[in-house]
Amino acid sequence: MISCRDIRFSYSAEFSLEIDHLDIGKGQRVAITGPSGCGKTTFIKLMAGILRPDTGKIFLDGLDITSYSHTDLQDLRIVKTGLVFQEFELLDYLSVIDNVTLPLRLNPILKYERKHSSRAQELLNSVGLGNKSKRYPGHLSQGERQRVAVCRSVITSPGILLYDEPTANLDAKNRDAILKIIFDYCQTHSATLVMVTHDREIVSAFDRQIDLSKYSFTINSGTDES
Amino acid sequence: MNHSIYLAWNYLRYHWGKTLLLVLAISMVIFIPLALNLFANRGSERMMSRAVATPLLAGSKGSATDLTLSSLYFREAGIPPLEFREVKLIEQEGLATAIPLNLDYKVKNQPIVGTSNRYFDFRKLAFHAGRPMAVLGECVLGATASEVLGAGVGDAVISSPAGAFDVAGSFPLKMTVVGVLEPTHTPDDEGVFTDIKTTWVISGKAHGHDDLTTVTSDSLLLSRSDSIAIASKAVLSYTEITSENINSFHFHGDPDSYPVNAIIAVPKDKKSELMLRGRYENEGGASQVVVPELVVEELLETVVSIKEILTLAAVSIGLATLVITLLVFSLSIRLRKKEIQTLRYIGAAKGRITAVLSLEIVLVFAISLLLTLTYLLVINLLGIPLLEKIIQ
Structure with missing residues (x-):
């Protein structure tokens, strides 16, 4: 469950995101839509604790993440959330399977064990990349890399998935495959999904759509020539 | 920590080209001053050990360095010779054992060391085969000389003419090899050792030829009286000393005035050493006595200064490389x-x-250090023997 209360966030005097009241229920699949620059990525980063709101509170499963220290937030993020970004951001020097298990190697609260490698292999098998686990991201197609990113986001079995346009650069076939993987995971783990998308074709597959343009304000600061 | 190392290692392995370049650059920067020091230290040690083992050297006045280096390393001295009577004088004084050295001639590129059998005892040279010289015309080869000349006991080696236009003397002399020394990794390995009298034969100061008292052919004699027979150029001078012709070899003039390049003087004790040095210093004649240890020490001080300058340069390059690496x-x-x-x-x-x-930086430096150690190991195995050969 995600709750936002009286959120105010601004980058500069030109952009502001204001959310007075927003709840996303457990297991809900929510599509975040809106025009470019309306703050969709900012919204995902706020939910993940990567950015802190100027004011207001954000609750993840009842925990007020705005009161957490930076370190605690990192620990919380790695345990509770799975993140995928618009650009795949896999590490080019790690093999596919090492990219999937990377979150477990990075944070001491998740102890990496041999079983995690098996789990990563299972995940890769489930997305059709079982035979490419030893390859490097540079040898994969865009769709394959995004599938690896999705596997990485769920290796810690998080209850909340925060995805920023994971299907933006994919063709319809790959997009549908990725969505199926994500939805399957949400169903089997009762996970909450918050996904930014521009793709109107897939919005209907979600439980709910939030148009973020209703919450954000962009002030045109162009030179007044009159 | 393990995961951090794992990630760092994977990064370096994936970007192996960049890593390799960095590792090579850093390892060379560490290696060069170390190798320089190693070479300089080993070289100094080798030079000092031979100098220390040679208590005193007597020779003509001139460059002490030239005298020392030529006597220790069998190189042409470029200083005038002493007379053989100097050897006798030192012996007669009873202050030291005198070992003469005549170094003017060669067999191909191997130096002929005209000396006495005492030299072998003095340098503690062991025989791999054969025996020391016994008569005129015999020689003993150092291990390398034997290998280079392809000669062993029972073979013969021929001295090379001192110069193409030396028509007055230095005839090639065929010498019989009677012994081969064990290798010592010192300049002694290079030498063709023979009795000093044999070098006088090479120089033409002693020679052997047809017996003119029994010659009957008029073409071999310019004139003959009851007491004098004057030979013509047709009289055969021997170029090999054999048991048949050895008695015909004779010296012209006073052998005491024959040349000696240097004399190794082994004093009986410290007092004798000081007395001998004192005599040479007080006489102020045409000869001198030097202490090789002091001469080499002085020489090495110059080498050390050069080494320090080179080390400073290498360290500066190292620091620059370090800055570039961090950049x-x-x-x-x-x-x-x-x-x-x-x-x-x-x-x-x-x-x-x-x-x-x-850890990426640490690993790069750790690999560089390992590589440096490998370089040092390799030069220790291959480079140091090469260095010793150069010093020889």
């Missing part, structure tokens, strides 16, 4: 900004990221 890493961190951001987003603490990036 490469810091620029690389800028280029990896997105990667670092990803690591943070998926849960890496700042400390972990710093650890991974630092």
